[in-house]
Amino acid sequence: MPELPEVEVVCRGLNEIIPDKSTIQNIHFYRKNLRGLLPEQLVKDVIGQKMISIYRRAKYIFFELEDYFIVSHLGMSGSWRQGRRDRLHDHIEMVFSENLVITYNDPRRFGIFEILGRKEFKNDQRWKLLGPEPLSEDFTADYLWRHSRKKTTAVKTFIMDQRVVVGVGNIYAAEALFHAHVSPFVQAGKLKISDCEALVQAIRKVLAKAINKGGSSIHSFVSSNGRSGTFQNQHFVYGRAGEKCKICQKMIKVKVVSGRSSFWCVNCQKR
DNA sequence: AAACATTCCTGCACGC
DNA sequence: TGCGTGCAGGAATGTT
Numbered sequence: 001m002p003e004l005p006e007v008e009v010v011c012r013g014l015n016e017i018i019p020d021k022s023t024i025q026n027i028h029f030y031r032k033n034l035r036g037l038l039p040e041q042l043v044k045d046v047i048g049q050k051m052i053s054i055y056r057r058a059k060y061i062f063f064e065l066e067d068y069f070i071v072s073h074l075g076m077s078g079s080w081r082q083g084r085r086d087r088l089h090d091h092i093e094m095v096f097s098e099n100l101v102i103t104y105n106d107p108r109r110f111g112i113f114e115i116l117g118r119k120e121f122k123n124d125q126r127w128k129l130l131g132p133e134p135l136s137e138d139f140t141a142d143y144l145w146r147h148s149r150k151k152t153t154a155v156k157t158f159i160m161d162q163r164v165v166v167g168v169g170n171i172y173a174a175e176a177l178f179h180a181h182v183s184p185f186v187q188a189g190k191l192k193i194s195d196c197e198a199l200v201q202a203i204r205k206v207l208a209k210a211i212n213k214g215g216s217s218i219h220s221f222v223s224s225n226g227r228s229g230t231f232q233n234q235h236f237v238y239g240r241a242g243e244k245c246k247i248c249q250k251m252i253k254v255k256v257v258s259g260r261s262s263f264w265c266v267n268c269q270k271r
Numbered sequence: 272a273a274a275c276a277t278t279c280c281t282g283c284a285c286g287c
Numbered sequence: 288t289g290c291g292t293g294c295a296g297g298a299a300t301g302t303t
Contacts, residue, residue, distance in 0.1 A: 002276065002277080003276070003277090006276085035278090059277075059278095073277080073278085074276090074277085075276090075277055075278080076275070076276050076277050076278095077275095077276075077277095078277095108275090108276095108277095110276095110277055110278075111277090112278090162277095162278085169276060169277070170275090170276060170277090171276065216276085260275090260276095261274080261275080
């Protein structure tokens with residue numbers, strides 16, 4: 001489900017649901033073994049804390065509290081919605097006041113939920129490894145070109161590497177490469193600066209459009225407001241193996257790269 | 272019933 | 288030979 005656009009949509013939804021300065025009244029766990037550390041003490045400490053802001057970095061959602069941070073990563077199948085726990089795979093309830101409750105649902109349980117003190121959060125190595133936000137000014141063709149030198153891995157794997165640029169997963173990597181006319185299998189180190197320019201533009205455009213469409217709803221993605229995204233209707237290659245390319249009418253193909261299905265148009269993606 | 276949107280870890284292969 | 292690095296593959300799991 002969630003790559004950058006979906007996480008962004010969920011995050012915006014949470015901001016609509018939870019008013020500024022809401023106070024955490026309680027957190028209920030209905031499943032112990034989610035990923036991420038959850039010392040009992042921290043769960044207690046966080047009660048009574050005011051919510052300062054809820055924001056996204058890469059595919060993570062950060063709930064910033066007065067003295068703590070709650071980190072939520074949706075993994076493959078996680079989602080937040082308003083309302084109490086009332087369905088299968090609802091694992092966490094965060095209670096703000098009696099009628100303001102958000103619930104975390106995650107069938108595959110690859111998601112992360114953890115609470116960190118401000119200091120621990122700040123020093124956490126995970127954030128230090130993250131590359132630039134693709135929609136920020138730091139993500140440039142020059143940056144991409146420099147970082148790809150000598151890399152022998154396929155460009156698709158390269159742009160999905162969160163140390164290179166964050167937020168690009170299997171769907172949007174495929175879509176961006178299509179729009180940039182770059183084959184997913186080219187070695188990253190062989191990209192020309194012009195390819196990097198096309199790629200940066202394409203990644204930006206695809207992600208921004210997807211956010212505007214509420215994300216891609218494949219199988220079951222719905223935002224926190226319960227709305228489905230519609231960007232899947234605008235996929236040019238992802239999930240379209242055997243169908244005609246919307247540009248040249250040739251057959252879209254699929255091949256596994258680094259263990260992930262990669263969809264591309266042989267004719268439109270020559271570089 | 273095979274495939275799967277994510278991340279992390281292991282182990283292999285290569286080069287100095 | 289030994290070490291470090293880069294890369295591929297697998298595992299975690301439930302659903303369709």
